[in-house]
Amino acid sequence: MPSTYLFTSESVSEGHPDKVSDQISDAIVDLFLSKDPEARVACETMTTTQRVMLAGEIRGNNIMDEYGNWADGIQAEIEQTARQVVRDIGYEQDGFHWETFEFSNHLHPQSAHIAQGVDAAENKDEGAGDQGIMFGYASDETPDLMPATLDYSHKILAQMAADRHSGAAPFLEPDSKSQVTLRYVDGVPIAATAIVVSTQHKEGYDAGDKEAELHTYVKNIVAQILPAHLLSDDTQYHINPTGSFVIGGPDGDAGLTGRKIIVDTYGGAAPHGGGAFSGKDPTKVDRSAAYITRYLAKNIVAAGYATRCTIQLAYAIGVSHPLSLYVDTHGTGTVSNEAIENAINSLESLGGLTPKAIRTKLQLNKAIYRKSAAYGHFGRKAEGDFFPWEKLDLVDELKKAIG
Template sequence: MRQSYLFTSESVSEGHPDKVADQISDAIVDLFLSKDPEARVACETLTTTNLVVLAGEIRGRGIMDEAGNWAPGIEQEIEQVVRATVKKIGYEQEGFHWEKLRFENNLHPQSAHIAQGVDASGNKDEGAGDQGIMFGFACDETPDLMPATLDYSHKILEKLAADRHSGAAPFLEPDAKSQVTLRFENGKPVAATAIVVSTQHKKGYDEGEHEAELKAYVRDAIASVIPASLLSDETVYHINPTGSFEIGGPDGDSGLTGRKIIVDTYGGAAPHGGGAFSGKDPTKVDRSAAYVARYLAKNIVAAGLATRCTIQLSYAIGVSEPLSLYVDTHGTGTVGDDRLEQAIGKMERLGRLTPRGIRTALGLNQPIYASTAAYGHFGRKAEGGLFPWEKTDLGDELKALVA
């Protein structure tokens, strides 16, 4: 593993067109799980100029029957959720407005052939909703046990959004992107070499005193997030480097669910599996297995068993137990990686890492997903039933199993 290098991660705000799509898709997941905790949802969203389109496969009591007939009132609820999500983000622009946008709902019943392979029946346990590989990761670069480059990228944009919503930065609009480059020495971040922030703004904030005000504000926001020890006169800032950013969001570029998967996970510091998270109910192992892999990796690092940990799981559609479990502590482990794999296999509370075992252990059959769809699924606070995979409550058990 290299000890001295530059590394970069990026993030996008809640108003980025792809993130608008992710948040709508996850708001639909939450709506359906609130009606049926066993609902099956695969909801894709397209956003563009004053248009939101839903597509995908669903199934659930009180939602849609096998013939594709909607339960009374549910279509109206879906549209209300879509518009409320866009309004909460803050889009009231001529090119994208929560109240004026056109809405299309093309959701339809889940394939019967998928259902027969996934559903539990007789002696058959519930199977995985698809084949695939999923990864979890943790490292000790930040208190949240996340890669520092991504953690700071997220937090810069969260700061801008909070100030926009509170009125502290009324010149900001919802769309924004950030990027942080850090220099690492001996595997630890020692300096921020370059920081990029592009933020949508009100008319006129691309010139003169208003431009200076915006750039000064962004510099202060960056300084409130990134430790002072990492910033210096040598740090290069690129703030709205194109000059103007008035047209943004879905009016400036189309958005699609699942197109920001590296932003959602580890900013490129760790592998990513084959599928996105947003818009999927927790029977889809793209989502639930990635969550439990993060849960395990984070607990291994939090317990002091490693300073860096990657975990891979793999599944076959319709098969309940994982095909493989792989642990790599990148030479930082206090015990062998094979012993950690054996310990995880003995943890009964995780239900053999089956889809139902994961969902039960982490309490995933709840409407908790809208909050995941911006600023990362990982490195968040586990509180109020949200982000349960971020808890660090496995340490004692892991230590006992590897002793």
């Protein structure tokens, strides 16, 4: 990596059409896990003008049997859940309204051929829900051990959403995007060179005094989020650079579950295995293994063994144990990568890196996922508590294992 470089990450708000889809899918995961902690869920959502459609494969007690018969009342609960997500986000527009959009549900039973590989049996442990590679990452750039560009991008939009919901910024509508570019010297961010914010707004806030009010508001939010030493007269702001942004959300662009995976993870500062998280129960290693690798990388950095750490796991569908474990401290390690790998494999509290061990360690069979579906799955808190994969309770055990 060069000693001086620019790096950029983006985020999207809870009202972005793809994020609306992610939140609905994860709300369905939560609904089903609340009824059966062992439920199998792969729920995809599409949103467009006045329409929400669900598709995917599911299985679970009190939900649907193997023949596709729904439990009493569950279909109404599913529709109510989807409408509540859209209402909570704040969509009450002619082109997308929580109360009047057309809803269709095409969920069906999980394939028996997938189930036979995932389910535990007398002669086998629970297997991974799919093949794939998963990555976790941590960096000491921010207190939450996240890449600064992404951390600031998320927090700008989260604050704007909070102001919209509270009424402090009544001119804002739900759909928005942000982008932060920082200049790094020797791996340390020293200046914000460009800030991009595109936000849906009420009529009239694209010209004159009202446009100036919107621009001033956004710059004040940026000043609240970014450390003061990063901002200067040289920082370029691009606020609603296309002009008017009144038509937005699913009315302006169709949304699909899983299209914002880099926003969900590390903003491009680390690899992504390719699989989305939202809409999947925790037997799917796309989700659970990405969480455990973040957990491990964060604890390694917090323990002082590196300032940057990437971890990869690989799985085969139906096979319980990972095919590989890879650690890269990017030349910042205080011990060898091999020593860290050996320590991870020896941690008794993990109980291994099988899907079941991960779910048990992080207590993933709970209705916790809707909270994760906007503003990133990593480096943040939900209602005052860290997500379980954000805890730093492995530090002491790692120190004992590494010595």
